[in-house]
Amino acid sequence: MxxxxxxxxxxxxxxxxxxxIYIATGEPVASQTLARFxxxxxxxxxxxxxxxxxxxEAGMLEQPHTSAGRIPTASAFRAYVGQLTGVANSTxxxxxxxxxxxxSSFAGVNSRQQFLERTxxxxxxxxxxxxxxxxxxxxxxxxDHIHFSRLSTGRVLAVVVTKAGMxxxxxxxxxxxxxxxxxxxxxxxxxxNFRGWSMQRVRAEIAHRMEQERNEYxxxxxxxxxxxxxxxxxxxxxxxxxxxxxxxxxxxxxxDGERLRQLLSALExxxxxxxxxxxxxxxxxxxxxxxxxxxxxxxxxxxLVLVGAPALLGKQNLGIVAVLGPTRMHYQETINAVSYIAQxxxxxxxxxx
Numbered sequence: 001m002x003x004x005x006x007x008x009x010x011x012x013x014x015x016x017x018x019x020x021i022y023i024a025t026g027e028p029v030a031s032q033t034l035a036r037f038x039x040x041x042x043x044x045x046x047x048x049x050x051x052x053x054x055x056x057e058a059g060m061l062e063q064p065h066t067s068a069g070r071i072p073t074a075s076a077f078r079a080y081v082g083q084l085t086g087v088a089n090s091t092x093x094x095x096x097x098x099x100x101x102x103x104s105s106f107a108g109v110n111s112r113q114q115f116l117e118r119t120x121x122x123x124x125x126x127x128x129x130x131x132x133x134x135x136x137x138x139x140x141x142x143x144d145h146i147h148f149s150r151l152s153t154g155r156v157l158a159v160v161v162t163k164a165g166m167x168x169x170x171x172x173x174x175x176x177x178x179x180x181x182x183x184x185x186x187x188x189x190x191x192x193n194f195r196g197w198s199m200q201r202v203r204a205e206i207a208h209r210m211e212q213e214r215n216e217y218x219x220x221x222x223x224x225x226x227x228x229x230x231x232x233x234x235x236x237x238x239x240x241x242x243x244x245x246x247x248x249x250x251x252x253x254x255x256d257g258e259r260l261r262q263l264l265s266a267l268e269x270x271x272x273x274x275x276x277x278x279x280x281x282x283x284x285x286x287x288x289x290x291x292x293x294x295x296x297x298x299x300x301x302x303x304l305v306l307v308g309a310p311a312l313l314g315k316q317n318l319g320i321v322a323v324l325g326p327t328r329m330h331y332q333e334t335i336n337a338v339s340y341i342a343q344x345x346x347x348x349x350x351x352x353x
Contacts, residue, residue, distance in 0.1 A: 007058060007079070014043075014051045015060055019072045019080045023328045028069025074293035077305070077327060081290045084332050094336040098126060102340060106348055112318055115349060117243045119311075119321045119341055124246025127334050129325025130267065132308070133243040134277050136317040142198055145191045148183035148227065156183060160233065163196065163316050172230040178223055186223040199233045242273050250304075250326065266300035267324075276301075277320045281308040288339045292327065303327050307334050309342035318345050 007015065017037055018029045031052060035045040052070055055061045060079070061070040072080070105122045109115050116133035123131030142163040149157040154177050160168040178186075194202045206228050210221065247267055266272055276298065280291045288309045295302035301324075308322030321342050323334050 007055070007060070010043075011051050011055055011058075012079075014038075014048060015055055015072070015076055016080060016083075018052075018055075018061065018070065019076060022071055023330065026328060028064055028071050030069040033069075074296075074327075077292040081292060081331055081335075084335055085288055085290060093332075094340050095333075098333070098337065099340065101126065102337070102344070106344065109348055112313070112349060113241065115311075115345055116241065116319055116321075120243035120245040122341065123321065123323050123337065124249060126337055127246070127249070127323045127325055128329050129249055129304075129323045129334075130244060130246045132273065132277065132322040132324055133311075133319060134274060134322075135241045135319040141316065142196050143190070143194055143202060143233070145195065146187050146233075148187050150178065150180050150183060153177050156227070158227065160199075163314070172227065174226055174230055176226070178226075182223045183227075186227055189221075189224055202233055203228055242270050242277075244273065250324075262300040266298065272298070276306065277308060277322060280306055281310060281320045281322065285310070288335050288342070290331070290335065305329060307331075307338050309338050311342045311345040313346055313349055318349075321345075 014034065017034060021029045021033060021037065031045055031049045034048045034052075035043070038048065052061060055076075056063070056070065058075075060073055060076040062073050063070055102122055105125075106115070106118055109118055112135065116135055119133040120131040123129075123133075125131075144161045144163045146161070147159045149159070151157055151171065154174045156172045156174060156178065158170055158172055162168070190202070194205070197205070206225055210225050244267065247264070250263065250267075276294075279297075281289050288307060291306040291308075294304050294306060303326060304324055305327055306322055306324055307329075308320055311318040311321050321338060323329075323338060325334065
């Protein structure tokens, strides 16, 4: 259910209080508790009960079992988070102590893989959830230049440098031997014609040109086609690296054995995590995305929230950094930390070494 954005300022005030008390205690919030909370604000117990009833009708509160208290629904948390994300891009809202902890944790990092691996560790330490970091799909990286070296008969080393400074190298086993001159000509053709193109687009264009010129292509195009077909510009099934740390943060309070098994299975499924991050965090948007109610699409992740943002290196997408945590997380602190680290990547990896 989508959050009801038409709630009144008073209802929003009460709802925010319920959410913050619930995050702190984990217990259903009763009207008497709220009356004490608003003692100096002039809200009577009767007024609070009426507001809680309205929030319940709006789908923001639910009553567990026979308890007199209420707990926030996923819609309530979505409405609450919507108020927080607007200020998350400012590094000034992150506490100085936390900023210093993050900065010191990234000391010595000088590669994209080190940055992503360290990110998952840092986010797990400073949050109540799992720290996630996923490298961008290499197929979406833009080509800067490529170089081929002949290793032996039918074996070639391809070194690809992306616009983001990422270096990929792989050994290709060819169906026919290519001389050094043919390799140099193939590299020159790719560098002159496709610099700035994504890997996926280059592969598609080469295949298209080969189809168009099938009856008249020259030896250069034959060499280029084979080198690309054998994986010079990354295999389509190449796996993305996903770094995961802090599973203990989630499972420590889980007492349901079957629920724990399902949760661990979901977290250990690398492909599932890739699909999760790809589905909810858009690299084209530089803001933090908070997703409440993951169980609506992934039942095993009931009660979990995703807080994620793309990390950029210049204009290139480096990957995604995120926290997968319980609904009762400290949202503002987590949003600020994810936002800060996402912006830190460009400064760390482009700083002079």
